[in-house]
Amino acid sequence: MSRYSIGIDLGGTKILTGIINKDTGEVETYIKKKTKKDKGQEKIIQKIINTIKNVLEENGKTLNDIEEIGIGAAGQIDREKGIIINAPNIDLENVEIKKILEREFNKKVYLGNDVEIATIGEMYFGSGKSEKDYVCIFVGTGIGSGIVQEGRLRYGTTGTAGEIGHIIVDLGGRSCGCGGCGCLEAYASRLAIEKRIIGALKKGRHSDIENYLTEDKPIKTSMIKKSLDNKDELVTQIINESAEYLSSGIASVINFYNPSLIILGGGLMNAIDYFYERTTELAKIKALPTPALAIKFKKAMLGDFSGIIGAALLKEYRKN
Numbered sequence: 001m002s003r004y005s006i007g008i009d010l011g012g013t014k015i016l017t018g019i020i021n022k023d024t025g026e027v028e029t030y031i032k033k034k035t036k037k038d039k040g041q042e043k044i045i046q047k048i049i050n051t052i053k054n055v056l057e058e059n060g061k062t063l064n065d066i067e068e069i070g071i072g073a074a075g076q077i078d079r080e081k082g083i084i085i086n087a088p089n090i091d092l093e094n095v096e097i098k099k100i101l102e103r104e105f106n107k108k109v110y111l112g113n114d115v116e117i118a119t120i121g122e123m124y125f126g127s128g129k130s131e132k133d134y135v136c137i138f139v140g141t142g143i144g145s146g147i148v149q150e151g152r153l154r155y156g157t158t159g160t161a162g163e164i165g166h167i168i169v170d171l172g173g174r175s176c177g178c179g180g181c182g183c184l185e186a187y188a189s190r191l192a193i194e195k196r197i198i199g200a201l202k203k204g205r206h207s208d209i210e211n212y213l214t215e216d217k218p219i220k221t222s223m224i225k226k227s228l229d230n231k232d233e234l235v236t237q238i239i240n241e242s243a244e245y246l247s248s249g250i251a252s253v254i255n256f257y258n259p260s261l262i263i264l265g266g267g268l269m270n271a272i273d274y275f276y277e278r279t280t281e282l283a284k285i286k287a288l289p290t291p292a293l294a295i296k297f298k299k300a301m302l303g304d305f306s307g308i309i310g311a312a313l314l315k316e317y318r319k320n
Helices: 041-059 097-105 114-125 190-202 208-212 221-229 233-257 267-271 273-286 289-294 303-312 314-319
Strands: 004-010 014-021 027-034 069-073 076-078 083-087 092-095 109-113 134-139 143-149 261-265 296-299
Touching (some): 014 041, 027 041, 041 092, 041 097, 069 097, 076 109, 109 303, 109 314, 114 314, 134 233, 221 267, 233 261, 267 303
Parallel strands (some): 261 296
Antiparallel strands (some): 004 014, 076 083, 083 092
């Protein structure tokens, strides 16, 4: 008999909630809701609760069919107490999400951060399934990584290991959401690319991407891909710049940690082959020769679902 859990991926721009078959990794039903314009903790918490109710209703299952709920949030978390300490891109601070959801649904709740759950998803059913030692790097609203050694995630002394997005790549450079300056995330994340395009358009640069934009319509990955495929000068320039910065951060990881494999995921990586290929090519060139010869790259296999699959498997991972 199949076992099911609910997995939730709470990111800077969306909540993705799904019912997951824990034995196969199949996403039976999922719901995606935007969070970019949501302000206030109560509104976001209520939206999380609603997505759980909605996905059960749409699938036809009840809480009796669900073993537990797993959630990953973009930011600093307390795994043991189930608290989202600080999630700057989501406007959440010191939220006792475990207690709130357990009270609402009377099910055990497990909390991880967004990159942790995505790494677990790839570990069980994706590109890391047959691997023991690797680093997963996900490029989204921010940039984060999961470090896997001997088949186990490495959390570090304070549970915050893997924050590659906050490697300093430009001393005194652009402001970052963390409060610092010059972080990789401020140059190569999905959000940074969007800001660069919008800034250039406001300064009078023209781009093919303008054909897809309306006043209330945000820049989507599909728009960036179309403009890149059409050899648009502005978008090509910004993607190349981002690949330069991202590859520098990855080269630093290769030199410092000497992994055998790096798995790259996130919307841009999944959708735009050129961004993936250019980044990996430059990373090998910039890294020291010996570790560069040994490094392999893979794309994450599970796409947008790596997070909700991993969230649904948090209990399984932690009990092993």
